[in-house]
Amino acid sequence: MKYICLGYIEPGKFENLAETERNALMDECCTYDDELRKNGHFAGGEALQGPQSAATLRWQEGKASVTDGPYAETKEQLGGILILEARDLNHAIQLMSKHPGVKVGPFEIRPAADLGEMVRGSELRRAAAKTK
Amino acid sequence: MPESAIEQVRESLDALYRAESGRILATLIRLLSDFDLAEDAMQDAFAAALDRWPQDGVPANPRAWLVSTGRFKAIDTLRRRARFDASQEKIAEQLETEPPDGVVGEDGSVEDDRLRLIFTCCHPALAAEARVALTLREVCGLTTEEIARAFLTGAPTLAQRIVRAKTKIREARIPYQVPSPEELPERIGAVLQVVYLVFNEGYSASSGASLTRADLSAEAIRLGRLLVELLPEPEVMGLLALMLLQESRRAARTSPTGELVLLEQQNRSLWNRLQIAEGVQLVERALSSRRFGPYTLQAAMAAVHSEAVDSGATDWPQIVALYGALMQAAPSPIVELNRAVAVAMRDGPEAGLTLIDALLARGDLENYHLAHSARADLCRRLGRTAEARSAYERALTLTRLEPERRFLEKRLRELGVGSGVK
Structure with missing residues (x-):
């Protein structure tokens, strides 16, 4: 089962660490990610650039329009995602509670939704439309 | 490597997980003296099997392979952590030099491990709800999500319950052992209570996701069989x-x-x-x-x-005698009520009614719907329709279970028409 772990962090918190601390944290995180990878638990992940680099796309007045930033008022911003392969929610919690990243910001762990049924339904509808 | 070989190994690993994960985890917890480390190690061992068995073939003793692979994985994990936390190195060293006695295990020691795990999960220091959740997850191999579905709870709530229980085991240093002979009767009682709770959760419910609820009864029976085998x-x-x-x-x-x-x-x-x-x-x-x-x-x-x-x-006389024995072993007003119903079957409704009325007069069962519905039923049999009606109505105000409500309403309707004669 896949779990998406959303890592939140205060903007600048990581950048403002002393270099030695930042390096140490980086090394710990990479080591732990390697451990996850080695045991087949790491199904993907990316760190994100800051919210000021974001563009937000939204449907407005019949067309897609772009604004910059998510303009969230919250102190913590989404800083990265990690896709975890785990047996169940407790296993995911266990794996992530040892992730060094949790020391600098919270993780939100969400099970991936299984859209298999909906996707199959859609395939059937589209196939039926084609044969008409 | 052909896809079909991987698929085949995956299937046999799924079956192995269902049948053996309780045993493997139980042994790993003993070897590693750490619940979480053991769980990680077991998951890693199963992952390693999926990686290696399609090429190397399934080993002759898969369980022993998984236990010893899990143990090495745990030592690896501790070594890696030692880079940041020196204390882990000592533990890793200790684990490595300790003779791997009972790793594969003569069956005796392995069976003891399973009992240790059951007694730990059902330890009286843990909250009752946590015991049930922990037993189903660690002993039966159910996932957090499956348990949550069966108990109609949210998975995050259940996950927290399990995390807290494990923290408690670690912090209160709940020992990983089968209780001493003196403690055994009481501790068995706690284990049996968990098993019966799981069973009743699956048996008494007759609404909603009835299918998953029935699975809980099957799980409880499986646990019961395991316990009979071990103890x-x-x-x-x-x-x-x-x-x-x-x-x-x-x-x-x-x-x-x-x-x-x-x-x-x-x-x-x-x-x-x-x-x-x-x-x-x-x-x-x-x-x-x-x-x-x-x-x-x-x-x-x-x-x-x-x-x-x-x-x-x-054989109603025998049922009445058994209730008599039960009242001595575990006295309770509910047992008395059931005995009264059995007496009614043996000696007629009048005799039963006398006992129930005495019981209700004592006040213990005043708010227990089954006492009133039993009384109603005996009145109905005696043709005392008005009394039967008011007792059914009282029972109806006291029950919350939908099938029981429907049953009582049906009885009331039946009373309304006829003269109360059966």
């Missing part, structure tokens, strides 16, 4: 017998439209004869020990019912 004490057999005999009536206790059918009206040809035979045999074994208790006595009553072709042919 063949009379009450352990008694509980398994009780569950089997109740489960044997599952198909007959609800009508096709989901209505509750009382024992008296059940179509007995729907009863599961195999489960009855197994249950009766266990009851006999437990009774012959002469060290039996409440579970065995209740199972014995269920067995008496199972042997009767219909309600009238039931």
